[in-house]
Every structure is written in C-alpha cells, then in structure tokens.
Amino acid sequence: MTWAPDQTRATNMPGMPAMAQAYARWVNAQGGIDGHELRVLTCNEQNTPTGAAACARRAVREHAVAVVGSYSQNGRAFMAPLEAAGIPYIGGYGVTEDEFTSPLSYPVNGGLAALIAGHGMQLAESCRKVSLVRPDTLAGDRLPKLLDAGLKNSSKRGAVDIRAVEDATEYTAQAATARDKAGTESGCVTAVLGERTQTFFDSFRRLPRSTGGARADGGEKKDSVRISSVLGSVGQPVIDRTGGARSPFEGAFVTGWYPEADDKSWEPMRKVIREHAFADNRVDPNDAGVQTTWIAYTVLKEVIESLDTDTITGSRISEALDQGARVDTGGLTPPLRWMYEDLLGAPDFPRIVNHAVTFQVVRKGRLVAQRPGFVDVGPTVTNRG
Known part of the structure; x- marks a missing residue:
C-alpha cells in the first residue's frame, strides 16, 4: 500500500500513490518482482489521524506485505496497527518521530x-x-x-x-x-x-x-x-x-535529500514515468514525494528479489532488512542498509541510516x-x- 493526503487544506502528496501505480505497471510489464505480480493499494490519508488510522487498518485487512513510499504526519495513528500486524513501513516521507523510532520502519532519507x-x-x-x-x-x-x-x-x-x-x-x-x-x-x-x-x-x-x-x-x-x-x-x-x-x-x-532533479541518476525513474504514467499529471519527476516513492519501491524490489521465495510476507521482508539486505539506489542516496550498526542512533531519530543531504x-x-x-x-x- 501507498498512502498520502490529497485534496486537503494542508500539504498534499497525490504524486506518491500515482508513482506507486506507475511503478507497478512498469514492473509487472517486466514479469513482476522475481516472478511475483505487484499489486498496489492506494489510500487518501486526508492529513488526519482518523484518515491515517483508516489507511493502516485497510492495509492490515487487505494483507499488504508493506506500506511503501507514503506520506503522513500522523505516525502515532498509523504505526501501531502496522506493528501489530507485522507490516513494515518502507521509505515514508520522514515527517514523524515514529518513522525513526519504530523497529518496523525503514526510512530511505533522514527526514x-x-x-x-x-x-x-x-x-x-x-x-x-x-x-x-x-x-x-x-x-x-x-x-x-x-x-x-x-x-x-x-x-x-x-x-x-x-x-x-x-x-x-x-x-x-x-x-x-x-x-x-x-x-x-x-x-x-x-x-x-x-x-x-x-x-x-x-x-x-x-x-x-x-x-x-x-x-x-x-x-x-x-x-x-x-x-x-x-x-x-x-x-x-x-x-x-x-x-x-x-x-x-x-x-x-x-x-x-537527493541530487538535483536534472541529475542523470534520475533517468531510470523518468523513463518509467514517460512510459507508464501516461498523461497522469500528478506524477512529476521533480517532486520530492514522487522521488521518495521511486526509491522506496527500489528497496522493496531488491529485498523481494533477495528472498528468492514463492511466498512473500511482511515478516520475511522485515527480517531480510534487519539482517542486512543492502540496497543500491543508483546514486540517488548512499547505499542503504538497516542493520543495528548502520543506525545513526540520534536522540528521537535512532533509525536514520541515510544522513546525507544536498545543498542546492x-x-x-x-x-x-x-x-x-x-x-x-x-x-x-x-x-x-
């Protein structure tokens, strides 16, 4: 599942679910992830605790194996249901404390x-x-x-x-x-x-x-x-x-967090958007939410491929990440890994593994x-x- 607020009075991130859907179209056209079809669920988080909790409960109800590349300011509302169901949270936008404290959260940037x-x-x-x-x-x-x-x-x-x-x-x-x-x-x-x-x-x-x-x-x-x-x-x-x-x-x-939008490292993402986002103007390759979603799904793809198994579950994904699955994002971030020794351990943000930024x-x-x-x-x- 990928969720984000849309059509609210505060911050909206409609490009994140739209990028997730384009990614699924692309990867399934290539035969899926290690032979598995990727089905993406999307949810409007509405910028409210109630909306975030509802999205999390839907992820549990529909047996999502991960929540990927999502945006929410309501970490306390969504993280508890995910933790109870053993669903990892991969590459959220990085705006809540819970994303950097929960053992089932795997941030791709330093928030x-x-x-x-x-x-x-x-x-x-x-x-x-x-x-x-x-x-x-x-x-x-x-x-x-x-x-x-x-x-x-x-x-x-x-x-x-x-x-x-x-x-x-x-x-x-x-x-x-x-x-x-x-x-x-x-x-x-x-x-x-x-x-x-x-x-x-x-x-x-x-x-x-x-x-x-x-x-x-x-x-x-x-x-x-x-x-x-x-x-x-x-x-x-x-x-x-x-x-x-x-x-x-x-x-x-x-x-x-990432290289400037014109950097050549973004070309694989831009190619997917050109070929699989069609005329969806929500998917702007220059948008940080779209970029974060691309990186988060890159993590999901590499981890599932490393499992080499017929059955994919949330617990298997989180176990692989905890045991040192290393993800190369093609220069968009430093190499990502979430073993204990990779965690920054900063007060309030212990699960930061990518503490690099760019000055633009x-x-x-x-x-x-x-x-x-x-x-x-x-x-x-x-x-x-």
Missing part, C-alpha cells in the same frame, strides 16, 4: 531532521541572521533546535523562531516579523510550511519596501534579505508554477547543485541542542 539540520549548515555560510517560519504543530516544535544545530556548526547565533498556522491563507504578519528580525544586512528568511510555503513567500513578496528595502528575489545585494527553504516545502514544481526564472524563489537556498540553489529558474555531492549531517543531528 525533516536531516533537512533542517543541513539547512542550518547551508545558511551558516551566507547568512548573518536567520528567521525561521514554521508550523505551530508538534512536528514543527522540533525544527528550531535542528536548524540552530546546523547554524552553530559555524558559530552562528540561533534562528528567530516564528510560529504560523499550517493551513493559513496569508502570512503577512509572520512575513513582516521574519524580515524585520532577519535584518537587511545578509539576513535570511527560511520558511518550512509544506504546501503553504508558496503562500508565505507570496505574502513576503507583497510587503512594502519602506522598512528596509528587503528583496524576495534572492538577489546578491548585501542589503537584501535572502530566502530559503527545504525540499518538500520548495521544489522544482513550485518554482515552475511561480514563474521559473522570474519566480520569487530565484536565488533561494534549498536543502534536499535556484538559478535561472532551476534547482541546481550549490556544491557537488552529498553533505553528511549525521553529527549535527546527533549533537543538536
């Missing part, structure tokens, strides 16, 4: 913890002061310490913490506060509001310039405010929708690498606060 800690490291190189605008939620409460840990790697002071309602329709007050607190001398405003990040920066762009001449276009002037975010809150699809090279995100810093920047309307390769944020996540 928001890695992104935010890495973003602090990225901003520390260019920003004198930083304002962080983040959701006024339990998950959002974790973000300031993680960002500060990255900033303090370069002896920078902590960011100004500005809370915001996750599903607001405008953020004028928060935008003004963020700009004023960051200052106009090499100041940076970062927003991590999921799908509402675009709404925030629209409010930011509309602020009157009389209080300091701040710019939201990412210009290099010393007296301007630079904007930034992380993948999932800002990505290539958002940049394209907001004007490309004329987007307000031009020049913005962005921290991601928006240039001429495209997210491109600010520096080549991966940056290891494991020590920063572990020693935060």
Whole structure:
C-alpha cells in the first residue's frame, strides 16, 4: 500500500500513490518482482489521524506485505496497527518521530531532521541572521533546535523562531516579523510550511519596501534579505508554477535529500514515468514525494528479489532488512542498509541510516547543485541542542 493526503487544506502528496501505480505497471510489464505480480493499494490519508488510522487498518485487512513510499504526519495513528500486524513501513516521507523510532520502519532519507539540520549548515555560510517560519504543530516544535544545530556548526547565533498556522491563507504578519528580525544586512528568511510555503513567500513578496528595502528575489545585494527553504516545502514544481526564472524563489537556498532533479541518476525513474504514467499529471519527476516513492519501491524490489521465495510476507521482508539486505539506489542516496550498526542512533531519530543531504540553489529558474555531492549531517543531528 501507498498512502498520502490529497485534496486537503494542508500539504498534499497525490504524486506518491500515482508513482506507486506507475511503478507497478512498469514492473509487472517486466514479469513482476522475481516472478511475483505487484499489486498496489492506494489510500487518501486526508492529513488526519482518523484518515491515517483508516489507511493502516485497510492495509492490515487487505494483507499488504508493506506500506511503501507514503506520506503522513500522523505516525502515532498509523504505526501501531502496522506493528501489530507485522507490516513494515518502507521509505515514508520522514515527517514523524515514529518513522525513526519504530523497529518496523525503514526510512530511505533522514527526514525533516536531516533537512533542517543541513539547512542550518547551508545558511551558516551566507547568512548573518536567520528567521525561521514554521508550523505551530508538534512536528514543527522540533525544527528550531535542528536548524540552530546546523547554524552553530559555524558559530552562528540561533534562528528567530516564528510560529504560523499550517493551513493559513496569508502570512503577512509572520512575513513582516521574519524580515524585520532577519535584518537587511545578509539576513535570511527560511520558511518550512509544506504546501503553504508558496503562500508565505507570496505574502513576503507583497510587503512594502519602506522598512528596509528587503528583496524576495534572492538577489546578491548585501542589503537584501535572502530566502530559503527545504525540499518538500520548495521544489522544482513550485518554482515552475511561480514563474521559473522570474519566480520569487530565484536565488533561494534549498536543502534536499537527493541530487538535483536534472541529475542523470534520475533517468531510470523518468523513463518509467514517460512510459507508464501516461498523461497522469500528478506524477512529476521533480517532486520530492514522487522521488521518495521511486526509491522506496527500489528497496522493496531488491529485498523481494533477495528472498528468492514463492511466498512473500511482511515478516520475511522485515527480517531480510534487519539482517542486512543492502540496497543500491543508483546514486540517488548512499547505499542503504538497516542493520543495528548502520543506525545513526540520534536522540528521537535512532533509525536514520541515510544522513546525507544536498545543498542546492535556484538559478535561472532551476534547482541546481550549490556544491557537488552529498553533505553528511549525521553529527549535527546527533549533537543538536
């Protein structure tokens, strides 16, 4: 099963179930996974605990062998039913604590913890002061310490913490506060509001310039405010929708889990999308949710092939992962393995095995690498606060 919220007022990830269905069409056209037909169930998680629990119960009822490449902020609601039924959770988006604590969770990235800690490291190189605008939620409460840990790697002071309602329709007050607190001398405003990040920066762009001449276009002037975010809150699809090279995100810093969208490592995924997603515009190869789903199903495929058995069960999949099944994602992540010695063991995030991020920047309307390769944020996540 693959689940994600769709048509809600907060973050929506319809591309994840759609990518799962395209993956199934592709792999079944090749004869399945080690001869097994892949049947994908999808579920609208609705961004509610009730919706997440309902999806998990359906996975149990329909005997799913794994939940793969999914998005939910409601870890407590979905993880308990999966654990009771022995169903592994492979490659969730990484937004809940449960994804990094449950023994049946196998994350393919470092989640928001890695992104935010890495973003602090990225901003520390260019920003004198930083304002962080983040959701006024339990998950959002974790973000300031993680960002500060990255900033303090370069002896920078902590960011100004500005809370915001996750599903607001405008953020004028928060935008003004963020700009004023960051200052106009090499100041940076970062927003991590999921799908509402675009709404925030629209409010930011509309602020009157009389209080300091701040710019939201990412210009290099010393007296301007630079904007930034992380993948999932800002990505290539958002940049394209907001004007490309004329987007307000031009020049913005962005921290991601994976290589930039134009990297050749994504070509196998792009080929599957071209041939098996047909005209489904939900499946955008530049979307972080779609990319995470591709990687998660890569894990599932390699693990099932390693089993070499006629009967596939959730317990057999999780046992293989626990015993050291190693997955090569073709350069999209470092090699993945979930044995005890591979776990980062960070407070609150013990099951992180991939603590690499990428530093990107928006240039001429495209997210491109600010520096080549991966940056290891494991020590920063572990020693935060």
